[in-house]
Amino acid sequence: MFQNDCTFELEHYFLEKEKKHITILGSTGSIGTQTLEVIEQNIEQFEIDVLTARANAELLIQQALKFKPNSVVITDESKYNMVQNALFDHDIKVYTTDQALCEVVEMQSTDIVVTSMVGYAGLKPTLSAIKAGKNIALANKETLVVAGEIITKLAREKGVNIYPIDSEHSAIFQCIVGEFHNKIEKIILTASGGPFRGKTRAELEKVTKAQALKHPNWDMGAKITIDSASLMNKGLEVIEAKWLFGLKTDQIEVVVHPQSIIHSAVQFQDGSIKAQMGLPDMKIPIQYALTYPNRIYNSFKRFNFLDYSNLSFEAPDLETFKNLKLAFQALEKGGNMPCVLNAANEIAVELFLEEKISFLQMSELIEKCMQQITFIKTPSLEDLIASDQQTRLFARNKKRA
Numbered sequence: 001m002f003q004n005d006c007t008f009e010l011e012h013y014f015l016e017k018e019k020k021h022i023t024i025l026g027s028t029g030s031i032g033t034q035t036l037e038v039i040e041q042n043i044e045q046f047e048i049d050v051l052t053a054r055a056n057a058e059l060l061i062q063q064a065l066k067f068k069p070n071s072v073v074i075t076d077e078s079k080y081n082m083v084q085n086a087l088f089d090h091d092i093k094v095y096t097t098d099q100a101l102c103e104v105v106e107m108q109s110t111d112i113v114v115t116s117m118v119g120y121a122g123l124k125p126t127l128s129a130i131k132a133g134k135n136i137a138l139a140n141k142e143t144l145v146v147a148g149e150i151i152t153k154l155a156r157e158k159g160v161n162i163y164p165i166d167s168e169h170s171a172i173f174q175c176i177v178g179e180f181h182n183k184i185e186k187i188i189l190t191a192s193g194g195p196f197r198g199k200t201r202a203e204l205e206k207v208t209k210a211q212a213l214k215h216p217n218w219d220m221g222a223k224i225t226i227d228s229a230s231l232m233n234k235g236l237e238v239i240e241a242k243w244l245f246g247l248k249t250d251q252i253e254v255v256v257h258p259q260s261i262i263h264s265a266v267q268f269q270d271g272s273i274k275a276q277m278g279l280p281d282m283k284i285p286i287q288y289a290l291t292y293p294n295r296i297y298n299s300f301k302r303f304n305f306l307d308y309s310n311l312s313f314e315a316p317d318l319e320t321f322k323n324l325k326l327a328f329q330a331l332e333k334g335g336n337m338p339c340v341l342n343a344a345n346e347i348a349v350e351l352f353l354e355e356k357i358s359f360l361q362m363s364e365l366i367e368k369c370m371q372q373i374t375f376i377k378t379p380s381l382e383d384l385i386a387s388d389q390q391t392r393l394f395a396r397n398k399k400r401a
């Protein structure tokens with residue numbers, strides 16, 4: 001058995017004759033569309049079973065006509081007729097509601113479910129997919145933040161692999177392939193530092209939504225871009241890493257690396273460090289999650305060392321970017337605390353995007369929730385669902401007060 005506590009087992013896809021069947025939850029978002037780009041590059045190796053979207057019916061229809069899935073789900077019921085009419089003649093089944101989402105992931109032929117919807121909404125369908133024995137390509141880090149213990153335990157029971165799509169976690173995964181029998185001393189999670197790296201609290205007082213939405217290296221959805229600016233993204237990733245790789249809090253180090261070329265690193269117990277590098281392009285971790293343990297050709301742009309004479313590293317500023325500190329605290333405390341942190345953050349980001357609270361007030365609101373919501377040491381799934389709702393309500397009311 002493996003010495004380290006990883007959830008991965010090596011699979012043998014060598015000389016595969018059959019196509020890999022893929023279901024994409026959230027196919028119209030940033031990761032979803034990039035997943036389809038990856039698949040398009042090697043279309044002979046894949047078959048799309050299901051595509052799902054929340055409300056972007058136009059793009060879902062376009063994708064369905066191009067990739068010919070068996071079924072699609074549009075969870076916004078008001079868009080159902082539009083999608084149904086567009087796909088009626090194409091032998092593609094159309095479903096709606098969140099319940100349908102949990103059902104389509106069980107589809108028999110599917111090998112891998114890509115979970116690329118945003119936030120807490122990913123939890124239930126991911127659980128359904130694992131229960132049905134489907135391997136997961138995980139882009140929805142919130143799922144592991146909220147219920148990491150329950151998810152990883154269930155994955156072990158079902159013999160299901162969770163392949164990370166998050167670039168840092170993919171980097172760590174790529175470093176430990178071939179090392180599953182070796183102990184990890186620590187991991188080094190790199191962070192770009194976001195658009196506000198080096199700024200003081202006073203300077204952050206008045207930053208606008210537009211400034212926060214401008215990430216220097218990565219092109220991503222709105223929620224994760226704000227999380228990157230506030231360093232909450234790194235905080236959520238610390239918690240995600242704990243569950244994916246079976247680590248203790250003090251085995252996870254965050255280092256700011258503004259060029260985003262080293263995507264993360266692993267230090268083994270002989271002191272040797274392995275890092276994974278490349279241009280910041282989500283399509284590479286997405287592809288690896290779909291093709292592990294194989295690497296297949298693509299035409300994406302390559303990294304050239306000579307274009308980067310300087311790769312630099314610095315410590316994160318935990319006083320200015322309090323969210324990262326709060327995430328470490330939530331992880332240390334355990335129980336439902338990471339769930340509370342996540343729910344409070346989702347509301348804080350919403351309120352910031354609606355320009356109802358300032359950038360720095362996001363951390364204040366999250367900290368308030370962590371102090372006020374009832375702590376549960378060993379929460380059940382139902383407890384977590386309740387804590388999530390309670391926190392959202394509290395955060396919204398707090399703002400109104």
Ligand code: MN
Nearest residue numbers: 166167168237
């Ligand atoms: Mn990441």
